[in-house]
Amino acid sequence: MGAGSTHTPGILAALTAKADEIKMSELCLHDIEYDRVYHMGEFNRIYMSEHRPDIKTSWTTDLKEALTGADYVFIQIRPGRNEQRAVDEHTCYKHGLIGQETCGLGGFAFALRTIPAILEIVKTALEVCPNAWLLNYSNPEAMVSEAVYRTYPQAKMLCICDMPISQQEQVAAYLGYDEKDLTFKYFGLNHFGWYTNIYNKKGEDLLPQLREDVLSGKVTGLSASQDAGKLDDYWFKTFNNVIKGFKAYPDFMPLCYLQYYYFHDEMMEQFDHEFTRADSVLAGREITVYQECKRVIETQSAKDSYLVSGVHGNYIVDLASSIINDKRERFIVNVMNNGAIGNFNHDAVVEVPCYVGASGVEPVAVGYIPQFHKSLMEAQKGYEKLAVEACLEGSYDKALQAILLNKTVPSYRKGKEVLDDFLELNKDYWNQKFYK
Numbered sequence: 001m002g003a004g005s006t007h008t009p010g011i012l013a014a015l016t017a018k019a020d021e022i023k024m025s026e027l028c029l030h031d032i033e034y035d036r037v038y039h040m041g042e043f044n045r046i047y048m049s050e051h052r053p054d055i056k057t058s059w060t061t062d063l064k065e066a067l068t069g070a071d072y073v074f075i076q077i078r079p080g081r082n083e084q085r086a087v088d089e090h091t092c093y094k095h096g097l098i099g100q101e102t103c104g105l106g107g108f109a110f111a112l113r114t115i116p117a118i119l120e121i122v123k124t125a126l127e128v129c130p131n132a133w134l135l136n137y138s139n140p141e142a143m144v145s146e147a148v149y150r151t152y153p154q155a156k157m158l159c160i161c162d163m164p165i166s167q168q169e170q171v172a173a174y175l176g177y178d179e180k181d182l183t184f185k186y187f188g189l190n191h192f193g194w195y196t197n198i199y200n201k202k203g204e205d206l207l208p209q210l211r212e213d214v215l216s217g218k219v220t221g222l223s224a225s226q227d228a229g230k231l232d233d234y235w236f237k238t239f240n241n242v243i244k245g246f247k248a249y250p251d252f253m254p255l256c257y258l259q260y261y262y263f264h265d266e267m268m269e270q271f272d273h274e275f276t277r278a279d280s281v282l283a284g285r286e287i288t289v290y291q292e293c294k295r296v297i298e299t300q301s302a303k304d305s306y307l308v309s310g311v312h313g314n315y316i317v318d319l320a321s322s323i324i325n326d327k328r329e330r331f332i333v334n335v336m337n338n339g340a341i342g343n344f345n346h347d348a349v350v351e352v353p354c355y356v357g358a359s360g361v362e363p364v365a366v367g368y369i370p371q372f373h374k375s376l377m378e379a380q381k382g383y384e385k386l387a388v389e390a391c392l393e394g395s396y397d398k399a400l401q402a403i404l405l406n407k408t409v410p411s412y413r414k415g416k417e418v419l420d421d422f423l424e425l426n427k428d429y430w431n432q433k434f435y436k
């Protein structure tokens with residue numbers, strides 16, 4: 001689902017490399033946009049015919065057709081595409097606020113576009129492939145997972161994010177380890193979490209040493225990205241801000257996205273308001289990936305294609321493999337808390353390590369968390385839950401309440417100004433009840 005994403009070729013490469021392990025016999029690509037799914041679908045057909053001619057391929061814009069008979073469904077949709085992501089960012093900047101796609105109010109507008117579309121997919125999946133596992137990357141994952149787990153608790157859906165694994169690979173590289181040889185203890189919400197310990201195979205916790213290196217100034221950044229998708233200036237700054245955040249609040253190592261909440265004014269200074277992240281994705285990846293698909297279709301060969309796997313593709317395929325082969329490997333997943341974090345709302349989605357196998361997820365007990373992290377999470381969770389309710393009910397009042405709870409919003413007036421602009425700019429996507 002959402003096969004028109006520029007991340008699709010990376011996932012195809014990971015699927016192909018592990019096709020035997022995951023027992024893949026057929027792969028169908030779906031997108032609501034004909035032009036995009038045509039290019040990705042044909043790219044896939046050519047790529048598979050060269051690498052795995054035994055695997056049946058197809059593509060379609062018909063949701064039911066795509067889901068019928070599916071055992072595993074990967075979802076990575078972006079209603080409004082990166083064009084609307086750019087609108088979110090510019091709208092927020094206009095009012096002096098951060099409009100990042102998942103953090104701050106950019107995430108709010110995006111959630112209200114994505115949730116209705118995801119619920120439609122899950123509803124259809126429950127009709128035509130009720131036993132399928134639905135593995136979701138679609139953002140903003142924090143609110144998407146709250147909406148789905150609440151609306152369709154019977155769905156076998158796991159909501160994941162590639163950020164923790166990306167950051168773990170960088171930290172592992174700094175520590176001189178392979179990421180797979182370390183056990184990271186972590187808790188939080190999606191794009192809002194912390195690492196408490198990093199154990200090696202001998203059971204030694206390496207986090208205290210890392211903290212010392214940060215506090216003494218020995219390490220100033222995590223710039224050497226292990227991930228080909230995260231090599232540009234935006235990610236360079238973002239990963240360096242992990243060290244800055246760790247130094248500011250040294251109890252635990254923050255996930256990079258906490259930069260937007262710890263350092264709101266610095267973020268306003270660090271990033272370009274005229275040419276935003278979405279603008280740069282639109283001018284870069286959105287063009288080059290499709291140029292490459294067109295070249296492959298023209299030459300009918302993907303043999304020398306540079307569109308290959310990375311962290312993003314491997315992570316979701318490894319998750320599927322852990323279920324298929326009952327490997328019970330450890331992944332960070334967004335799940336209902338149900339006591340995993342002892343002193344946090346049990347009826348709320350949290351992001352914690354889980355062991356994943358044929359029977360589903362078993363979250364790791366995190367225990368009790370400190371007041372500081374708990375309080376930050378409670379405000380953010382209040383924002384997320386109210387945003388989901390605003391979305392499902394089309395409630396302006398709940399939208400306004402949600403917005404004030406987001407830490408990036410300083411006042412009722414600013415929040416309301418942004419919300420009123422968003423309403424105008426999202427008429428094609430948001431719950432129509434807002435407009436009645």
Ligand code: G6P
Binds near residue numbers: 161281
């Ligand atoms: C990370 C996050 C994703 C997000 C992506 C955006 O991988 O975990 O949730 O979609 O970054 O990356 P981009 O290159 O589009 O800004």
Ligand code: MN
Binds near residue numbers: 141161162163191
């Ligand atoms: Mn993510």
